């Protein structure tokens with residue numbers, strides 16, 4: 135066992151001395167995340183951290199009841215922790231605040247909102263943009279939350295208005311209501327309607343966890359993808375180093391010392407695993423700090439990292455057991471890294487793939503890692519993580535089994551020598 | 552009287568149809584330097600690889616320190632040190648880091664390991680470069696570090712496979728002196744080379760290996776006796792002269808036992824140089840080829856090889 139650790143330690147020192155490897159392992163994923171993040175404008179202070187006290191400007195040009203109902207909802211007790219609304223008359227100032235990210239969204243209720251809601255034709259109401267939510271693309275989650283609250287309220291108003299007009303239509307058709315009475319009746323009904331509304335029944339805020347791809351900050355999506363993409367680079371390097379040692383003669387030299395071949399292979403295996411794990415820890419901790427990402431449950435993240443690195447190591451040794459030379463490992467490894475990155479949904483969410491491609495992607499550690507990290511970042515628990523962990527474990531076992539099976543023949547024919 | 556530390560019996564190794572080693576038997580006495588002398592491809596490395604348990608022999612057996620290489624490889628490996636023909640070092644690590652790692656592979660650790668590294672670096676003359684990366688070393692320095700690795704655990708038997716290949720004369724001198732030091736410290740060495748001079752300088756006994764077979768074995772005196780009282784006549788020609796025709800003529804000269812040509816040289820094994828020389832001069836004059844210089848040598852390992860194989864050692 136001591137010798138296994140010595141081999142692992144030796145490999146770690148070599149990796150730490152290898153500047154270009156370090157650039158690939160640690161710097162490249164950061165830079166790519168940073169680059170893609172800038173391109174897609176994903177940087178914001180809100181990011182995917184806990185969603186609290188979203189600053190919202192509220193401008194009310196309406197003087198009727200319906201505008202007031204919407205404002206009551208926004209300022210209600212239920213939304214107090216989520217939103218931090220501020221009422222203003224100055225629409226320009228509100229928009230400016232959003233532009234400068236002092237607020238993440240501005241809710242602008244147009245003049246005549248109540249009138250339009252209550253008295254307009256049912257058909258035309260839907261066509262008019264009723265309430266504007268002006269938002270900053272730098273805070274996509276916050277903006278979409280405000281948007282969903284507002285549209286929930288307005289939709290409910292609209293739904294009630296439709297049923298109301300159906301009722302009126304019915305009354306008129308049966309002659310119980312004549313045209314002259316219609317307007318007074320409608321106003322009264324609307325008054326009751328508004329008066330009856332409890333804000334809680336009018337709106338339910340639903341930060342949907344079922345479809346996290348659309349909700350999570352793109353950076354929180356990008357960073358783990360890049361980390362795992364370059365994890366595949368690391369395991370490729372690891373399996374390459376095994377074949378390099380064979381061609382350099384250091385592998386054979388180890389076997390002339392009182393070291394068993396299982397110890398040699400165990401040492402190489404451990405060094406791939408440990409190097410990959412260290413890389414992932416640095417990347418996760420680093421991008422957490424750098425991009426202000428909250429990765430979610432720390433224990434969950436650690437378990438997921440171990441499982442992902444184990445599965446990636448499995449692919450690495452499988453590669454080492456089929457490749458004939460170090461340069462072959464390099465070329466196959468690079469192709470594998472990119473293919474896995476794509477199939478695993480590093481660049482495009484896997485949910486956009488066709489079913490067969492998505493299933494194929496399930497063979498990559500990348501896909502399970504993406505699922506797991508997204509799950510944790512959106513507040514998933516350890517229990518939620520279990521399926522991903524089991525899948526990665528299964529993948530690891532199968533890959534190791536294949537690698538050992540394929541290597542047996544080779545070792546027997548003196549491949550190590 | 553010291554016993555045998557190594558006994559090899561009829562070792563064979565085939566690679567497919569190619570018989571690289573065709574049944575080699577020899578033994579090495581404790582404390583001696585035993586040299587395997589042979590040209591490229593003779594089977595030296597293959598023989599050593601079998602002895603250090605890296606290659607499984609196709610047939611045959613060997614014992615080192617009383618342990619069978621086939622049945623007790625771990626016991627064998629604890630006794631031996633190996634200096635492979637091709638450098639087997641980590642270029643990205645420093646000399647010390649390499650020695651730490653290889654020491655650990657031999658089961659060393661702690662203060663003993665640290666002390667031994669200082670000692671070994673001193674022995675190979677690399678103390679001042681202990682903390683430099685190996686990829687900043689000259690070829691000769693790398694060779695010396697390659698040897699240092701094999702010395703780490705003070706092996707009873709050290710295998711050195713052509714340790715001076717491709718280095719400058721000064722580094723070679725260094726290494727040869729180092730090997731002599733090792734012997735004076737009581738280490739047993741199996742030294743392979745294709746340089747006759749190295750075997751002559753170092754070896755107590757020499758095994759001459761060619762085409763996978765041990766064609767002669769003994770002390771240098773015993774071997775040169777094989778050639779009898781023969782002398783070696785070495786004729787040097789100008790670079791533009793063709794020696795091909797001459798060779799066949801020389802072979803017919805009475806008193807010439809063997810003849811071989813290398814670049815611009817013809818080497819003759821003769822009973823008495825003074826008898827043969829006039830005829831040789833005449834033959835070359837008749838062919839219109841000018842001899843630039845002539846050496847006459849007492850019997851040596853070169854002439855033994857020539858005598859046994861009809862070829863010069865260096866091809």
Ligand SMILES: Nc1ncnc2c1ncn2[C@@H]1O[C@H](COP(=O)(O)OP(=O)(O)OP(=O)(O)O)[C@@H](O)[C@H]1O
Nearest residue numbers: 566569571590591592593594595596597598636745
């Ligand atoms: N792995 C191998 N596969 C096939 N043939 C091999 C292999 N290793 C060595 N040989 C062949 O076996 C023969 C002996 O090779 P070996 O390396 O033992 O010679 P050597 O005496 O060490 O030569 P050199 O002085 O060049 O090192 C050569 O013909 C070589 O081509």
Ligand SMILES: [Mg+2]
Nearest residue numbers: 595596597636
């Ligand atoms: Mg050799």
